[in-house]
Amino acid sequence: MPVRLNPAVLPAATETLRQQVRDFLAAELAAKRFVPGCDKWLGGFDLEFSKRLADNGWLGMTWPKQYGGHERSALDRYVVTEELLAAGAPVAAHWVGDRQSGPSLLRYGTEQQKQQYLPAMASGEHYFAIGMSEPGSGSDLASARTKADKIDGGWRLNGRKIWCSSAHRVDSFILFCRTQAPSDDRHAGLSQFLVDLKSPGITIRPMNLLSGEHHFNEVFIDNVEVGDDCLLGKEGDGWAQVTSELAFERSGPERFLSTFPALVAVLKRLGRDADRGQQLVIGRMVAQLRALRGMSVSVAAALDKGEAPNVEAALVKDLGTRFEGDMVEQIRLLLETQPEYGSDDELDRLLAESFLHMPGFTLRGGTNEILRGVVARGLGLR
Amino acid sequence: MSDEIGTLLLDSLERLLRDQCTPERVEASEEGGFDAELWQQICELELHRAALPEAQGGVEADLPLMIELLQLAASYSLPAPVAEAMLLAPWLVTQANIDLPDGLVTVAARCDQLSLSGAAGNWQLSGDIGRVPAGRFADQLLVAVSFDGAEKLLILESSQWTVEVGKNLAGEARDRLSFSNQQLTDTQVVDLAVGTAEKLWQLGAVARSGQLVGALRRAQELSHNYVQERTQFGRPLAKFQAIQQQLALLAADLEAASVMTGLAALSFDKATAAGDLLDIASAKTQAGQAAGMGARIAHQVHGAMGFTQEYPLHHATRRLWSWRDEYGNESVWATLIGSQVVAAGGEQLWPLLTSTSR
Numbered sequence: 001m002p003v004r005l006n007p008a009v010l011p012a013a014t015e016t017l018r019q020q021v022r023d024f025l026a027a028e029l030a031a032k033r034f035v036p037g038c039d040k041w042l043g044g045f046d047l048e049f050s051k052r053l054a055d056n057g058w059l060g061m062t063w064p065k066q067y068g069g070h071e072r073s074a075l076d077r078y079v080v081t082e083e084l085l086a087a088g089a090p091v092a093a094h095w096v097g098d099r100q101s102g103p104s105l106l107r108y109g110t111e112q113q114k115q116q117y118l119p120a121m122a123s124g125e126h127y128f129a130i131g132m133s134e135p136g137s138g139s140d141l142a143s144a145r146t147k148a149d150k151i152d153g154g155w156r157l158n159g160r161k162i163w164c165s166s167a168h169r170v171d172s173f174i175l176f177c178r179t180q181a182p183s184d185d186r187h188a189g190l191s192q193f194l195v196d197l198k199s200p201g202i203t204i205r206p207m208n209l210l211s212g213e214h215h216f217n218e219v220f221i222d223n224v225e226v227g228d229d230c231l232l233g234k235e236g237d238g239w240a241q242v243t244s245e246l247a248f249e250r251s252g253p254e255r256f257l258s259t260f261p262a263l264v265a266v267l268k269r270l271g272r273d274a275d276r277g278q279q280l281v282i283g284r285m286v287a288q289l290r291a292l293r294g295m296s297v298s299v300a301a302a303l304d305k306g307e308a309p310n311v312e313a314a315l316v317k318d319l320g321t322r323f324e325g326d327m328v329e330q331i332r333l334l335l336e337t338q339p340e341y342g343s344d345d346e347l348d349r350l351l352a353e354s355f356l357h358m359p360g361f362t363l364r365g366g367t368n369e370i371l372r373g374v375v376a377r378g379l380g381l382r
Numbered sequence: 383m384s385d386e387i388g389t390l391l392l393d394s395l396e397r398l399l400r401d402q403c404t405p406e407r408v409e410a411s412e413e414g415g416f417d418a419e420l421w422q423q424i425c426e427l428e429l430h431r432a433a434l435p436e437a438q439g440g441v442e443a444d445l446p447l448m449i450e451l452l453q454l455a456a457s458y459s460l461p462a463p464v465a466e467a468m469l470l471a472p473w474l475v476t477q478a479n480i481d482l483p484d485g486l487v488t489v490a491a492r493c494d495q496l497s498l499s500g501a502a503g504n505w506q507l508s509g510d511i512g513r514v515p516a517g518r519f520a521d522q523l524l525v526a527v528s529f530d531g532a533e534k535l536l537i538l539e540s541s542q543w544t545v546e547v548g549k550n551l552a553g554e555a556r557d558r559l560s561f562s563n564q565q566l567t568d569t570q571v572v573d574l575a576v577g578t579a580e581k582l583w584q585l586g587a588v589a590r591s592g593q594l595v596g597a598l599r600r601a602q603e604l605s606h607n608y609v610q611e612r613t614q615f616g617r618p619l620a621k622f623q624a625i626q627q628q629l630a631l632l633a634a635d636l637e638a639a640s641v642m643t644g645l646a647a648l649s650f651d652k653a654t655a656a657g658d659l660l661d662i663a664s665a666k667t668q669a670g671q672a673a674g675m676g677a678r679i680a681h682q683v684h685g686a687m688g689f690t691q692e693y694p695l696h697h698a699t700r701r702l703w704s705w706r707d708e709y710g711n712e713s714v715w716a717t718l719i720g721s722q723v724v725a726a727g728g729e730q731l732w733p734l735l736t737s738t739s740r
Contacts, residue, residue, distance in 0.1 A: 005637050007644030009738045018736070086732045260732075267728030279720030284671075284712070286719050287664035289735055291642040298641055312637070319634040372630035373623070379606065379633060381620045 003378045005312050007294060008301035014079045021083040024056060028089070036088030038328075038353040039258045042360070043215055044090025045166055051124035053084075053091075059098050060122030063106060068119030074304040078297065082253040088261035088350075092166060092215070097121050097128035100249050101174055104192075108233030108241055113194065117172070127170035129197065131161045131219065132242065139370050142186045142239060146177040146221060148193060154227040155179075157193065157201075160220055163364075167217040168204045172196055175221070176242050179235050190238030194230045201225075211341050211356035249365045251299045251313040256292040256320030258361060259328045262350040263289075266331045269347050278334050285327050292320050311378030314371040321361045321368060328354040388447045394427050395451055399458040405694035411461035414547075415554030416519045421462045421486065433472040434482060440472065446647040449592035456596025457603075459697040463488050463516035463554075465589035473585055474524050478535045478572045485521025490514045491583045491709065493525045496561065498534060498571070505566035507536065510558055513708075517557030518545045526579035533574040536566065550704035552697075584662045586709035588650055591643040591669035594705050598636045598672060600698040601680040605629060608684050625683055632679040635672035642668045649738075659722070660734060663715040670706035670715075677702045 028034055028049070037044060053059055061077040063069025084091050102121055105114055120126035137143045146159025159177060167173060173195055180189030197204070201224035207216040233241045263285065270278060295316045302309040328351055332339070339351035362368045376382050402420055411417045424430060433448050434440025443451075448469050455464045463486075470489040475482050496509040514523065523538040543559040550556050606629070609619035619625050646665035649658045677699040681688050688695035706712070723731055 003633055003637070005641050007641045007648065009645070009648065012738075082736070086735075264728040264731055267724065267731060270724065272724060272727075274720070274724040276717060279724055280713055280717045281720070282723055283663070283716030283718065283720030284667060286660070286723055286731070286735070287642075287667035287716055288638075290660055290664040291638045291668045293735060294641045294645045295638060315630070315634050315637060318630065319638060369627065372627045375630040375633055376626035379629060381606065381609065381626050381629060 003311050003315065003375065005295055005298045005309070005316075006302070008298045009294075010075055010079065010297055010301075014076055017076055018079050018083060020056075021058070021080055024052075025083065025087045025089060028052075029087075034090050036261045036350075037090070038088060038261055038350050039357040039360075040088050040090050041085060041092055041095045041254045041258070042165060042357065042364075043092060043209075043213055043353070044088075045092040045169060045215070046090035047093050047124075047127075047169075049090050050093040050127070053094070054122060054124030059094055059124055060102060060118065063102060063118060063122060067106070067114050068122035070122075075297075075300060078253070078300045082257065082293075085253055085257040086260050093127050093170070094121075094124065095254075096130055096165065097126075097170075099252065100130075101128035101172075104174065104232065104241065104244075105194075107244070108192075108237075110229070112229060113232070117194070126172070127166070129164045129167040129170050129173040129217075131164055131167075131173040131175040131195070133161065133163045135160055135162055135218075139367055141176070141242065142190065144176055144178060144190065146175065148177050148179050148191060150179075151225065154225055155193065155231070157195065157221045157224040157226060160218060162207065162216070162218045164204075164217045164219045165215050167197055167219050168206065168214070170197065173219070174232060176238055179238075187239035189236055190242075191235050192232040192238045192241055193226055194232050195221075195224065195226060199224050199226070209356065210359075211353065246366065250317045250371075251296070251303060251309075253293070253296050255317045255365075256289070256296065256324050258324045258357070259350075259354045260289075260324075262328050262331055262347065262354055265347040265350050266334055269335065274334075281330055281334060285330060288323055288327075292316070292323060296320070311375055314366070314374040314378075317365065318368045318371040318375065325354075325358045325361050328358065383442045383444060383447070387441050388443070388450075391429060391432055391441075391443065391447070392450060392454060395424070395429060395454055398423055398427065399454065399460060403458040403460050405459075405697065408459045408461055408694070408697050409691075412553045414516070414518060414549065415461045415552060416463070416516050417461040418519070420460065421467075424462065424464075424468075430468050431472065431482065433469055433476075435476060438476070438481060445588070445650050446644060449588065449643060449647040452589055452592040453596035453599070456593035456701065457600040457698075459597070459600065459694075459701060461554075463520075465586065465593060466515045469589050470582060470586060471524055474526065474535060474578075474582060477578050478574055480535075480537075480572055483522040483524075483537060486516065486519055487522045487524060488514060488516050488520040489524045489582070489586075490559075491526075491579070491586045493527060496525065496527055498527050498529050498536065498566075502568055502571075505568070505571050507538075507542075507561045507564040507566055510560040512558045513548060513550075513556040514559050516555050517543075517559050518547055518555050523559065526574055526582055528579070531576075533576055533578050535572040535574050535578075537570045537572070538564075538566075542566075550708070552700040552704045554701075554704065583709060584659070585650065587666040587715065588643065588646045588662055590705045590709045591639065591646065591665040594669040594673045594702060595636065595640045595643055597698045597701045597705070598632075598639065598676045601676055601695065601702065602629075602632060602636060604688075604695050604698065605632070605680045605683050608687070612685075612687075619683065628679050628683055632676050635668075635675050639665070639669040639672040660719060660737075663719045666710055666715045667712045667719070670712040673702040673706040 179191040203220040341352040343349040432443040546558040646661040
């Protein structure tokens with residue numbers, strides 16, 4: 001089976017939109033409404049910033065107008081997301097909902113569910129977290145033990161979820177759990193539910209990052225009762241639904257741009273007098289960035305044409321997440337730095353943010369080892 | 383040029399190579415890397431003229447298609463200087479608005495030690511050029527030289543040079559051609575626009591990037607076949623995760639080089655924008671990097687079997703180790719990118735990375 005990406009570039013029509021986003025970001029920076037940071041799609045939670053994006057029509061961009069969307073192309077959305085990431089803007093509040101919960105709702109939700117959530121998400125009034133991983137269920141997602149028992153008119157939920165980014169601050173999450181006991185078909189009997197994080201029986205415990213930041217949470221689900229109308233998609237189809245959600249999760253520019261602001265900062269620190277050795281290191285990083293962006297745009301263009309480049313997306317994510325970590329290792333050695341969290345020095349601060357977040361780059365959304373397994377299967381080796 | 387013509391050209395080259403360009407045939411051309419009979423068959427298909435304008439007997443094949451043809455040739459380790467004869471020579475004669483000379487035409491993109499003197503009616507050429515692809519086999523050589531603040535295309539004939547043989551790691555001829563006070567006729571000296579020589583060098587880099595991708599695909603294919611056939615500890619090698627992970631790494635670097643080369647081919651012909659040079663430089667940097675990594679992985683998964691001349695993997699990997707150093711290695715191109723990025727400053731990096739030439 002061939003694994004092949006056809007090189008694609010963004011259509012010229014996206015350039016106007018790109019300029020609008022750049023103008024918006026310049027105004028935000030001028031008004032000191034955000035400080036550029038690394039990995040801000042995980043760590044930059046700013047409801048007001050997300051709301052201003054919504055006011056510009058940049059949330060729910062590709063969704064139908066009847067659900068509050070703007071019916072823009074996926075490539076338009078690509079331009080907006082890459083501009084926000086490159087600027088190190090605080091986009092964490094809406095990231096998960098805009099990237100995957102919304103598209104899942106559009107694909108699997110009932111009319112009533114779509115009406116209930118999507119317009120509020122697109123207008124920046126309702127935000128989502130992910131409820132997939134569990135203490136005993138990381139890469140092996142099908143081993144989930146959180147369960148839903150059928151009760152009259154609904155379901156009773158019990159279990160634990162972890163790595164739920166911003167669960168303590170957002171409104172809902174999509175819970176992945178067992179609706180039937182495990183059988184020989186490990187992927188059978190799994191379902192997804194839309195759950196209000198303020199429901200009685202939900203307890204949220206912080207799981208602080210190495211930097212001390214509180215973004216991740218452990219969510220305890222203790223006899224939470226939800227109605228039948230909270231089931232997302234079909235009972236028992238959870239595995240297929242969740243894996244299609246992962247395809248959205250794997251293909252974006254956040255998989256190689258998490259540390260990009262540190263590269264801009266080191267260029268500012270170096271000024272015009274970088275020596276040949278420094279130019280070489282910088283040139284290699286920029287060449288890789290140009291290639292990764294070319295690959296990522298090519299995946300986005302294939303998705304936009306209705307293709308399913310799942311293997312290619314896994315391949316780009318493997319390459320991109322290794323790169324965004326390697327890049328800061330190289331930046332660190334371009335000159336003498338002393339990374340310090342919260343430092344007044346921009347480069348030292350950005351490097352600290354990068355290093356303390358770095359272990360997550362090659363874990364989240366599927367570890368690189370799992371991704372390479374996906375690639376190997378695509379290559380016909382498994 | 384239509385897509386149908388492109389498909390036709392690719393299909394006819396593929397058929398020829400599949401039937402004729404066997405590992406035994408490649409092996410037989412080890413000394414110098416040129417199979418005159420195969421090259422003749424390529425010329426009979428008119429593939430060496432494909433990039434020429436219709437008025438010159440070509441089909442105006444665009445650069446993305448030409449790069450695909452070069453990739454295909456490289457994936458069969460075709461023993462012929464295809465990049466120079468099929469792409470660089472037609473491109474150069476099109477710039478100079480002259481006909482493509484007959485016979486095997488090779489090109490030298492850098493010729494600092496060549497000196498043209500005199501004037502119309504009395505041109506003299508002296509000096510030498512190192513590492514000319516297929517120099518000893520060529521009937522004609524095209525070079526772009528600086529002369530008096532301008533650039534000239536020289537169309538040189540094999541009777542005018544002496545050869546000192548050399549070769550790259552793949553055994554391909556990289557010969558030194560020397561000229562001793564050669565008298566050139568006026569038809570051998572043609573005006574070129576300033577900057578053509580530099581553009582020729584860049585085109586060479588895109589061409590080699592495409593060939594590197596082709597050779598990598600061959601190394602990948604041989605590796606996939608081998609790990610599925612070879613059994614150790616009671617299972618095919620392909621079933622070992624350690625092997626799968628290595629081949630996934632190879633695939634990732636290969637696709638990065640492939641996409642970047644495709645983008646460089648798309649932007650080469652467009653109006654000169656900063657992004658164009660970035661694409662070319664990034665392509666050669668990524669392809670060179672992937673070549674080293676890919677050759678290492680391919681040999682590792684082949685075990686000792688790929689380490690001898692008895693198995694055809696070396697046809698691909700020795701080309702990888704050679705071509706990555708031709709038309710500028712990763713260091714040359716990355717330093718060029720770095721110097722431009724540093725000169726432009728940090729604020730200009732993102733606009734540069736997102737620029738698209740149209």
